[in-house]
Amino acid sequence: MAVLFGQTIPATFMTFFKYAGETIILATVFLFALTWFLKARPHNRPKNYSVVVFDVYGQISKIQDIRTEFKTHDVAWSFMKQYKKEYPLYNFAMVSKLSKTDKPTIFRYI
Structure with a gap:
C-alpha cells in the first residue's frame, strides 16, 4: 500500500x-x-514600383533619361543603387501605390 x-x-x-x-x-x-x-x-504586394528623385534640399526633382517605372522590387532597388552611384547629390526613394491608401508608400530610400 x-x-x-x-x-x-x-x-x-x-x-x-x-x-x-x-x-x-x-x-x-x-x-x-x-x-x-x-x-x-506582406499580404498585398504592389504590382509596380516607381523611383522618385529628391535633390539636395529634399524637393522632388526630375532627371532626364532615367528609368523610373518598374514591375519588380529587386529591379527597382538595383536601378536605385546604380543611380545613387551616378548621381551622388540626389536621393532616391522606391514608392508604390497600395490600394488602401491615397498616398504612395515608400519601401526603400537611399
Whole structure:
C-alpha cells in the first residue's frame, strides 16, 4: 500500500504532467511562430514600383533619361543603387501605390 501511494501513483502523475507541460510549451511556441509569420509577410504586394528623385534640399526633382517605372522590387532597388552611384547629390526613394491608401508608400530610400 505504501509503494502504491508513495511511488507508483505520484510517478504516474509526474510523468503525465511532465509530458503535458512540454506539449503546452511546444504548442505555444508554434502558435507564436505561426502568428508572427502571418503578420510579418506582406499580404498585398504592389504590382509596380516607381523611383522618385529628391535633390539636395529634399524637393522632388526630375532627371532626364532615367528609368523610373518598374514591375519588380529587386529591379527597382538595383536601378536605385546604380543611380545613387551616378548621381551622388540626389536621393532616391522606391514608392508604390497600395490600394488602401491615397498616398504612395515608400519601401526603400537611399
